[in-house]
Amino acid sequence: MSTDMPASAPQYQGGPQHGAPQYQNAPQPQQIPPAPKKKGIVARILTAIIGLAVAAVVVYGINYFTSDAAQSKAGECASVTGTSSKPEFKNVDCGSAEANYTIGKVLGSTTEACPGEYYDEYTETARRGPDSKLCLVPNLVEGQCYDVEGGTQMGYPAVDCGKSGVLKLTKLVKGSVDETACGDATPLTYAEPKTTFCFAPAEEA
Numbered sequence: 001m002s003t004d005m006p007a008s009a010p011q012y013q014g015g016p017q018h019g020a021p022q023y024q025n026a027p028q029p030q031q032i033p034p035a036p037k038k039k040g041i042v043a044r045i046l047t048a049i050i051g052l053a054v055a056a057v058v059v060y061g062i063n064y065f066t067s068d069a070a071q072s073k074a075g076e077c078a079s080v081t082g083t084s085s086k087p088e089f090k091n092v093d094c095g096s097a098e099a100n101y102t103i104g105k106v107l108g109s110t111t112e113a114c115p116g117e118y119y120d121e122y123t124e125t126a127r128r129g130p131d132s133k134l135c136l137v138p139n140l141v142e143g144q145c146y147d148v149e150g151g152t153q154m155g156y157p158a159v160d161c162g163k164s165g166v167l168k169l170t171k172l173v174k175g176s177v178d179e180t181a182c183g184d185a186t187p188l189t190y191a192e193p194k195t196t197f198c199f200a201p202a203e204e205a
Helices: 041-065
Strands: 077-082 087-092 101-106 120-124 132-138 167-174 186-190 195-201
Touching: 077 120, 077 132, 087 120
Parallel strands: none
Antiparallel strands: 077 087, 077 101, 101 132, 120 132, 167 195, 186 195
């Protein structure tokens, strides 16, 4: 009886000894980077909304701080030139020769009305930013003559008293609304700031 053992399977130098073949450069499971997480649609919408809101606030602030009308306060003076359909507004010192109006009242919205029929009005509508509406009292000088009809031009520059149809400011009363102070002259009154103008035809004054 033969005692020879069966020949063993051939061995390959450097090869795997058991199991499935393995490759030196094959990535191991723990070496594969995780897939990046996608930002949810809700998160993206919220981010966009927040971004737009911040941008709107910035634009609103820029419009506010670059608008003289938006920063105006009652009692301050302004230079308003141009026409009633296309006025140009800027804040100026009340002692300036440009100051042709005093701001009587700053309204809270463009739908509000000035407290009297004689005010000139300035309205500024911003695409992004605060809307402004101001009630303006003309700065006039006692003894000067004016064309109060004025046409479409803003302001009331003094004119030659010899011009036909002009009126002379015979009396100016500040700090009071008192039509009786005008006597036979025609009163023009403003509630804010309290002012009374007394006018008479230039040829009769």
